[in-house]
Structure formats: structure tokens, C-alpha cells
Amino acid sequence: MNKIVLTYPFDIQEQQRGLLSGFTVVSPASKAGYSFTELRDELRGAEALICLSNVQVDADLLSDAKHLKVVARVGVGYDNVDVESCSRAGVLVTVTRGGPEEATADAAFGLIIAASRLFGEAERSLRAGETGIWSFGSFRGHDVHNAVLGLVGYGRIAQAVAMRAESFQMPVLHHAKHHTGLPGFVANLDELLEKSDIVSIHVPLTAETTHIIDRRRLALMKESAVLVNTSRGAVVDEDALADALKNETIFAAGLDVYEYEPKVSDKLLEAPHTVLLPHIGGASEGSHETMLSMAVESVVAILNGEMPDTAINGMAVEAVMANRSERNIGKQRQESN
Numbered sequence: 051m052n053k054i055v056l057t058y059p060f061d062i063q064e065q066q067r068g069l070l071s072g073f074t075v076v077s078p079a080s081k082a083g084y085s086f087t088e089l090r091d092e093l094r095g096a097e098a099l100i101c102l103s104n105v106q107v108d109a110d111l112l113s114d115a116k117h118l119k120v121v122a123r124v125g126v127g128y129d130n131v132d133v134e135s136c137s138r139a140g141v142l143v144t145v146t147r148g149g150p151e152e153a154t155a156d157a158a159f160g161l162i163i164a165a166s167r168l169f170g171e172a173e174r175s176l177r178a179g180e181t182g183i184w185s186f187g188s189f190r191g192h193d194v195h196n197a198v199l200g201l202v203g204y205g206r207i208a209q210a211v212a213m214r215a216e217s218f219q220m221p222v223l224h225h226a227k228h229h230t231g232l233p234g235f236v237a238n239l240d241e242l243l244e245k246s247d248i249v250s251i252h253v254p255l256t257a258e259t260t261h262i263i264d265r266r267r268l269a270l271m272k273e274s275a276v277l278v279n280t281s282r283g284a285v286v287d288e289d290a291l292a293d294a295l296k297n298e299t300i301f302a303a304g305l306d307v308y309e310y311e312p313k314v315s316d317k318l319l320e321a322p323h324t325v326l327l328p329h330i331g332g333a334s335e336g337s338h339e340t341m342l343s344m345a346v347e348s349v350v351a352i353l354n355g356e357m358p359d360t361a362i363n364g365m366a367v368e369a370v371m372a373n374r375s376e377r378n379i380g381k382q383r384q385e386s387n
Contacts, residue, residue: 054075154210
């Protein structure tokens with residue numbers, strides 16, 4: 051069998067080709083990828099799936115994938131993968147933590163600067179040939195140096211952003227689900243929002259974090275505040291954010307992710323003082339190559355009977371497989387009797 055399905059025509063490098071040389075690798079002909087039916091058909095004889103965020107891996111997709119052993123998500127987030135369904139099916143799920151962290155931190159800090167200084171609005175005006183933009187006082191943004199940075203979530207990407215903030219002499223606060231024991235920790239998210247000049251979000255998308263930045267919390271922020279999001283779009287109520295920008299209850303926003311991407315709401319597109327990127331936070335050449343290599347290495351390890359540390363549901367799958375083994379042994383004993 052030894053079949054690996056890719057959901058995107060990745061540019062496979064020499065090292066990765068070497069690792070995959072003993073397997074049959076199939077991928078779609080175009081970047082549009084497979085349809086749901088096409089992908090489900092391909093998975094019928096596959097042992098591994100390497101996917102991006104635009105493919106929903108759920109019970110329906112897995113229903114005929116009887117030989118599947120691993121779903122390797124190229125990226126840090128995995129909200130498009132139903133991990134519980136994978137675990138019940140005995141399928142390991144791996145992610146590529148560490149691959150895009152520095153690139154995403156670069157993007158987050160770039161958005162902090164660009165949104166605070168109104169770079170996006172200034173560039174659009176320049177390209178449009180608008181008059182009067184060269185006058186003293188045009189596009190007066192807010193200083194980044196010495197501004198108070200509030201980080202929502204304090205994983206590796208957020209910590210990398212904090213390191214960049216040190217060079218700008220920025221006091222850094224952070225809020226996390228559990229006390230970090232580190233300087234700058236703020237237990238109450240509302241308090242962090244009230245104190246921060248710039249808020250950068252770095253949390254996974256869960257039921258608990260969906261719209262964690264809502265209309266009420268946006269109202270707590272300073273009128274001069276800047277909101278940056280490079281995590282997942284749905285952690286911010288986009289409708290409320292667009293209203294806050296339009297009504298000048300916050301100053302600016304820099305976004306790389308959206309609630310219903312690739313669709314971006316018209317209200318957000320029309321909102322002032324925004325820098326909007328098409329989810330390219332981790333899109334550096336180095337990070338893409340690293341993530342793909344990590345995914346390939348994880349898949350090959352699992353198909354060779356190993357358990358890589360990139361697996362996020364290893365214990366659950368081991369329990370499922372052990373239970374199945376016990377049932378099979380019991381069944382064989384009954385049949386022999």
C-alpha cells in the first residue's frame with residue numbers, strides 16, 4: 051500500500067524526495083486541490099494524508115479511509131482537523147510546531163508597526179495619486195517605541211514577539227489561560243486590554259477563545275489602541291472590530307487572519323486604519339520548507355512504526371489501538387472455544 055496523499059501540489063525538495071522514495075505519493079494537479087469526493091476516493095487506499103488548513107478532516111472524510119494511520123497538518127493550528135474523530139479511527143494527527151514561529155512573529159511585529167504608523171493607508175493614498183498627502187501632519191500614526199504591548203496568549207510565537215519588542219523598549223504584558231509565573235503576567239484579560247497601547251493575539255481557536263475579543267472587550271481598549279491578530283480570525287468578532295474602527299473607539303488594526311477566510315467582510319475591507327494581509331504570517335521560504343520537511347518526517351516515522359513528538363493525540367490513539375487489540379484477542383478466544 052504505502053500511499054501518501056498530499057492535498058496541495060507542494061514543491062518537494064531533494065531531501066524530502068529522498069524520504070518519500072519508498073512510497074507512492076499522489077497530489078492534485080492544481081493549487082485548487084481535490085474536491086471532497088476526490089479526496090475521499092484517494093484516501094481509500096492511503097496510509098497518510100499531508101494537508102493544509104483549507105481541508106476539513108472529519109468523520110465523513112475518514113469514513114472510507116480504513117488504512118489511514120496519520121494526518122499531518124502543515125502548520126501550527128489544527129482547528130480544521132477533528133482530532134477526536136481521528137483518535138477514534140486510530141489515526142495520529144501531527145503538527146509542525148516550530149516551523150513558522152519566527153516568520154509569524156516577524157509578521158505580527160510588522161503589522162504592529164504598519165498599523166500603528168498607518169503605513170497601509172498611506173501607501174493606498176500614494177498609489178491612488180491623492181493630493182495633499184505630502185503635507186505636514188498627514189497620516190499621523192502612533193509611536194511603537196515605548197508603547198505598552200499586551201500579548202493575548204503566551205506561547206512560543208507570542209514570546210518571540212516579546213523578544214522583538216525589547217528592541218523597541220516596549221513594556222510587555224501578557225495574559226494566558228494559566229499563570230506563567232513570569233514578569234508581566236496579567237491574570238485578567240480585561241485588565242490587560244485596558245492597560246495596553248497595542249494588543250497582539252496569539253491563541254489557538256477553541257470554543258473558549260472564539261470571539262474572545264468581542265464588542266464588550268473592544269470597548270475596554272484605549273481609543274489610541276492598535277489590535278493585531280495573526281492567530282485565527284474567529285478569535286475576534288470582526289463585525290464589532292469594523293464598528294470600533296469606524297467609530298474611532300480604537301485607533302487601528304493589523305490582521306493576517308479572518309473569521310470566514312478566504313472571504314473578508316465588506317465592513318472590514320471598508321474600515322479605516324487597517325492593514326490587511328491574506329494569511330501570509332508564516333509564508334517565508336524558510337518556514338514553508340521547514341514545515342513541509344517536518345510533516346514528511348513525521349509521516350515517514352509513523353509509517354515505520356515510530357511515535358514522533360509532533361503527534362498531538364498519541365496517547366488517545368494508543369489507548370484506542372490497545373482496546374481494539376484486547377477485543378480482537380477476546381474474539382479469537384471465543385471463536386477457538
